[in-house]
Amino acid sequence: MPGFVMTTAAVLTCLHQGPVTITPSGPPRVLMDGVPVVGAADQMMVACPKNICANVVWGNLSTRVLADGQPIVLQAVPPAGSPVTADGVCVPPVPPASPPALVDSMIPRAIAT
Numbered sequence: 001m002p003g004f005v006m007t008t009a010a011v012l013t014c015l016h017q018g019p020v021t022i023t024p025s026g027p028p029r030v031l032m033d034g035v036p037v038v039g040a041a042d043q044m045m046v047a048c049p050k051n052i053c054a055n056v057v058w059g060n061l062s063t064r065v066l067a068d069g070q071p072i073v074l075q076a077v078p079p080a081g082s083p084v085t086a087d088g089v090c091v092p093p094v095p096p097a098s099p100p101a102l103v104d105s106m107i108p109r110a111i112a113t
């Protein structure tokens with residue numbers, strides 16, 4: 001689905017307020033505002049204070065825009081005034097359902113599909 005293009009400057013946390021670190025899979029190929037765009041192969045590791053969440057698997061990837069041949073990570077445009085529920089989930093899964101990661105801050109610059 002269309003969404004804002006995520007960069008490594010986005011601030012993400014798990015539902016337990018654990019910060020998410022985005023680790024690029026290689027040298028950045030595409031920059032937005034001077035910051036690398038997050039690609040599908042980049043790792044999102046969670047420093048979960050409860051040691052539940054290990055990493056984030058992103059569910060909203062671009063289909064028409066590629067960076068260095070790989071899809072880029074997109075965040076659906078949130079409803080106004082509500083906390084942003086990320087288009088990614090924390091893994092390993094926690095019964096009954098994997099909690100979504102949270103987007104604490106993200107500068108919306110471009111929308112891609």
Ligand SMILES: [Zn+2]
Nearest residue numbers: 014016048053
């Ligand atoms: Zn967590």
